[in-house]
Amino acid sequence: MQHELIFSGFGGQGVMFAGQLLAYAAMDTGYHVTWIPSYGPEMRGGTAHCTVVISDKPIGSPVVRRPQIAIVFNKPSFDKYEPLVRPGGLLVINSSLVDDPVTRERLDVLRIPATQMAEQVGTPRLTNVVLLGALLAERPILPVNALCDALDAHIPAHRRNLLPQNIEAVRRGAAYAGDFETMGIP
């Protein structure tokens, strides 16, 4: 099995961290994983993206042209990746900032008002974690719990006070997208 994902949004929305958190969770679950940022001429307020590849065998190319899954945090990212997701793939849309219709067929779409939900948890900076929770409830490439464990294992000591909020954001994202009870979230 191999999963190829692109996370895309404004700089500051936590796009890079979302990809890293998923990568940590994949590593801790025992998979091969690569994480690559876009690090070119990015600017404040511009878009940034990262690519995550998760596989049960050694990974060749860490770059992908057409991901199986794209998580779009804002409209420019929607415009870029809606046409690129592979047929049968999944597009996760932050509907707090994107209300465009999806014109493609043979594409699974999950719309989630992630920024509003993050604000309800306490801060819009949790948008990324809400989206990750929703992603894994929709496509169980890893157990949702692996995200919570990865947060617990890799959050820097000086940010540890933010752990409960982050886990709550994962739970709400997952609950929005899937059946909360069957996911075994504590």
Next chain:
Amino acid sequence: MEMLKGNVAIAEAAIRVGLEAYFGYPITPQTELLEHLSRRMVELDRPFVQAESEVAAINMVYGAACAGVRVMTSSSSPGISLMQEGLSYIAGSDIPCVLVDIMRGGPGLGNILPSQGDYFQITRSAGHGDYRPIVLAPASVQEAIDFTVLAFDLAEKYRHLVIVAADGQIGQMMEPAELPAMRPLRTARPDWALTGKAGREKNVITSIYLKGEEMEAYNQRVQARIATIRTAEQRWVETDTEDADLLVIGFGTAGRVAYSAVEEARAKGLNVGLLRPQSLFPFPTERIAELAQQVSGILVVEMNAGQMLEDVRLAVGTSAPVDFYGRMGGMVPMPDEILTAIEDVYPVAIR
């Protein structure tokens, strides 16, 4: 296993293998390497200097290396150009030195995106005069670690300049990898080092030989050492070459992306193999020459206009046709592009 960014992994590997001093100057896409060392070297009470320029940094490295200190610097393409004079002096002084080049798009100021455009510059000499540095090209974060460790070992074994040459993508990528155990710092200095002559004969380290006969004799010793390196230190990995009709050759990120393309070509029933050079100098010439007898065609893939291509052509001669697919200016080829190039070349290969 730890999740590590390539630049950080190289820096931490150097510390674990006993890096005693670092001198450098920040430049993207290499900066995290220097940034990590700026914290860790100070924690460990080892010298770290952010110099005023790359020219200053490489001359500080030269001085420390003359004193037998395990030392390195790192930069990216334009910074390596600035270091060339110092690199040549280091090479001409028979002292061990490790340099990391996290290559970016060029020529000129270029951009900060991944590139393999420095191949000629670093494999031919990396400075004026007749010498060849050992050049190691990682394709993963794990190899970046392993080759950093190897670089120090080879530099000291041969008293030679060793360059770890990665493209910006290896520097910026995160992957799970294993770091080496922390080695204790050296306590004794090599017997050739400039440590103060009290109690022993004077040591001289120089790169100036005013008499032509002496300079030529020196060059002959260097060339003899390079000939030893050429036979002893060729490194590469092969995938699916046993029955290959078409051989793809690529290093670093291009070689790694090519691996995916070769797998897809195999799934389509094409007999394609991959050879990924891990040492760019010495180049795995003999093995490529051998495979050139077996295959019907060769495709070289690089993130430049075709630089390693010349080494492949020297190895292959007229044994097989050699084609090329490259991207430039910081563009990374996607697997589908390389697959298309394979399919374009393949029918010719089995003709």
